[in-house]
Amino acid sequence: MSKMVMTKKGKIADLRSAEEIKAERRKGRTGVYLVVPGMLVLFLFFALPVIVLLSMSLYARPEGAEIGEFVPALEFGNYVTVLSAYWSELVRSFGFALIATVLALLIGYPMAYLVAVRLRQHGLLQGILLVLLIAPFFSSFILRTQAWKQILADEGWVAQTLKLIAVLPADGHLTATPFAVVAGLTYNFLPFMVLPIYANLGRLDTRLLEASGDLYASPMTSFFKVTLPLSAPGVFAGTLLTFIPAAGDYVNAALLGNNRNTTMIGQVIDSRFFKVIDYPGAAALSFILMLSILILVTLYIRRFGTKELM
Amino acid sequence: MKQKIGRWIIPGIGGLAFVYLLVPIAYIFVFSFNDAGRTNLEWRGFTFGNWQNPCGAPAVCESLVNSLQVGVVATIVSTALGTCIAIGLVRYKFRFRKLTDVLIILPLATPEVVLGASLLAQFLNLGWELGYTTIVIAHIVFCMSFVIVTVRARVSSLDPRLEEAAADLYSTPRAAFWKITFPLLVPGIVAAALLSFAMSFDDFIITNFNSGTFQTFPKFIYVAATRGIPAQANVIGSAMFIAALLVVIVGQVMAYRRRKRLAQR
Numbered sequence: 001m002s003k004m005v006m007t008k009k010g011k012i013a014d015l016r017s018a019e020e021i022k023a024e025r026r027k028g029r030t031g032v033y034l035v036v037p038g039m040l041v042l043f044l045f046f047a048l049p050v051i052v053l054l055s056m057s058l059y060a061r062p063e064g065a066e067i068g069e070f071v072p073a074l075e076f077g078n079y080v081t082v083l084s085a086y087w088s089e090l091v092r093s094f095g096f097a098l099i100a101t102v103l104a105l106l107i108g109y110p111m112a113y114l115v116a117v118r119l120r121q122h123g124l125l126q127g128i129l130l131v132l133l134i135a136p137f138f139s140s141f142i143l144r145t146q147a148w149k150q151i152l153a154d155e156g157w158v159a160q161t162l163k164l165i166a167v168l169p170a171d172g173h174l175t176a177t178p179f180a181v182v183a184g185l186t187y188n189f190l191p192f193m194v195l196p197i198y199a200n201l202g203r204l205d206t207r208l209l210e211a212s213g214d215l216y217a218s219p220m221t222s223f224f225k226v227t228l229p230l231s232a233p234g235v236f237a238g239t240l241l242t243f244i245p246a247a248g249d250y251v252n253a254a255l256l257g258n259n260r261n262t263t264m265i266g267q268v269i270d271s272r273f274f275k276v277i278d279y280p281g282a283a284a285l286s287f288i289l290m291l292s293i294l295i296l297v298t299l300y301i302r303r304f305g306t307k308e309l310m
Numbered sequence: 311m312k313q314k315i316g317r318w319i320i321p322g323i324g325g326l327a328f329v330y331l332l333v334p335i336a337y338i339f340v341f342s343f344n345d346a347g348r349t350n351l352e353w354r355g356f357t358f359g360n361w362q363n364p365c366g367a368p369a370v371c372e373s374l375v376n377s378l379q380v381g382v383v384a385t386i387v388s389t390a391l392g393t394c395i396a397i398g399l400v401r402y403k404f405r406f407r408k409l410t411d412v413l414i415i416l417p418l419a420t421p422e423v424v425l426g427a428s429l430l431a432q433f434l435n436l437g438w439e440l441g442y443t444t445i446v447i448a449h450i451v452f453c454m455s456f457v458i459v460t461v462r463a464r465v466s467s468l469d470p471r472l473e474e475a476a477a478d479l480y481s482t483p484r485a486a487f488w489k490i491t492f493p494l495l496v497p498g499i500v501a502a503a504l505l506s507f508a509m510s511f512d513d514f515i516i517t518n519f520n521s522g523t524f525q526t527f528p529k530f531i532y533v534a535a536t537r538g539i540p541a542q543a544n545v546i547g548s549a550m551f552i553a554a555l556l557v558v559i560v561g562q563v564m565a566y567r568r569r570k571r572l573a574q575r
Binding site for chain 2: 030031032033034035037038039041042043045046047048049050052053056107108110111113114115118123127129130131132133134135136137138139140141142143144145146147148149150151153155187190191240244245247248249250251255265266269270273279282283286287289290293294297
């Protein structure tokens with residue numbers, strides 16, 4: 001392709017004709033036209049807003065100011081205030097997200113394996129299950145979360161049955177509990193876990209499993225030594241796609257939780273923005289959330305990530 | 311014997327998980343036939359009334375139309391801009407490579423609540439009134455990164471020799487792009503557009519931050535959830551699900567036929 005060569009003095013000589021160079025330059029300009037409009041949108045409405053958010057998190061509220069009135073300042077105390085007030089909500093959000101991610105992995109991996117490997121010879125059934133995996137993306141997730149709320153409600157048959165067989169105490173609840181919130185998170189982000197793993201397992205060469213079986217590996221050993229390592233990139237992508245939105249979610253906590261021990265950080269940010277009208281506090285919390293996720297994700301990528309993922 | 315039980319563990323867990331995935335959808339579908347009145351909380355009797363008159367409850371259809379309008383515009387713009395970026399980044403050389411990559415990946419690693427809050431901060435700063443325009447902008451931003459990632463994977467996997475072959479056959483670069491490259495990219499672009507539309511249509515958190523009084527379908531349901539969602543919302547939810555099933559099935563059938571056709575050659 002390239003007609004550049006290194007001369008003896010180490011300089012790069014260009015052996016292309018003038019027309020060729022001109023043609024390439026024109027090509028280069030097309031590239032700029034292609035990329036600039038979209039990048040401008042990303043800059044104006046993603047990068048700049050994050051900077052605005054950062055500066056807003058440092059605004060101060062002057063003495064005797066009206067509600068919602070703030071002046072630009074460098075009030076780093078905002079961070080201390082919100083962290084000390086909402087530390088537990090922040091930790092809880094990450095805790096819930098972590099449990100939901102682990103549960104989604106435990107439930108999602110067998111689903112992906114079933115569809116991608118076990119049903120490989122059964123095209124029709126595989127197609128049907130794949131359709132069912134993708135379809136929830138297109139039905140309203142708030143409607144589904146609300147459906148869970150009604151299914152698990154105190155007077156619903158699930159709660160009644162559990163009370164009948166004494167799994168649940170007579171005055172117990174399923175909704176308005178941390179259990180319900182984590183279950184909701186797991187449910188809502190499950191397809192995000194399954195689809196990347198499915199994509200990876202779909203390429204799994206089953207002859208490798210036969211080979212390991214021939215070498216006297218038990219199915220269990222084959223799974224942990226062959227299948228799981230080969231599907232690691234899918235597991236990695238799935239866990240990120242589940243954890244990140246789950247940590248910031250507040251729909252599940254709002255619909256399935258209560259006001260005491262299920263409040264997540266997203267709810268706090270929302271209420272500081274819209275109910276309390278504390279823009280600096282809300283901005284500081286948002287920024288803390290973003291930064292902690294970025295740090296966690298970076299550590300996770302360093303520890304488990306492979307090059308081809310990024 | 312032990313082997314036999316072992317064989318059923320994965321289909322067993324997987325099958326149960328599919329039930330778990332579909333229970334609420336079945337619930338929504340069944341309760342779309344509930345003769346519910348205002349609050350659709352308990353079963354009161356079977357009726358086709360909700361399906362015959364899906365706009366019967368106030369604000370259901372208005373919010374649906376709003377969501378569709380936002381979704382269509384956001385999908386078209388984000389797919390167009392994202393596809394251009396994906397092609398440009400793969401095919402041309404740039405100086406600020408690392409920076410553009412960060413700008414594309416970072417929105418994917420940012421939770422919705424932060425995306426929503428930062429855009430709100432921006433709009434407050436600019437003094438823009440929240441409404442249709444601000445929602446569309448917000449949706450374009452969060453859909454675009456997904457489009458770029460999806461289409462870019464497709465562009466990188468293209469065989470460059472195809473375009474070279476076209477050039478050898480005296481095709482202009484433009485003709486080679488539109489006759490060879492673009493048709494090969496179409497499945498990826500369609501997938502990205504469908505994903506964008508689904509995400510935009512279903513988005514609540516970012517919308518809630520940037521919509522002001524503008525009502526979208528998820529917002530309507532969220533607000534209605536506190537006092538009872540009308541059965542008509544279930545009708546729309548079920549209809550969307552069925553429509554999505556049909557779209558996905560048609561896509562699968564087309565992909566299957568394509569594979570078969572290619573295999574025959």
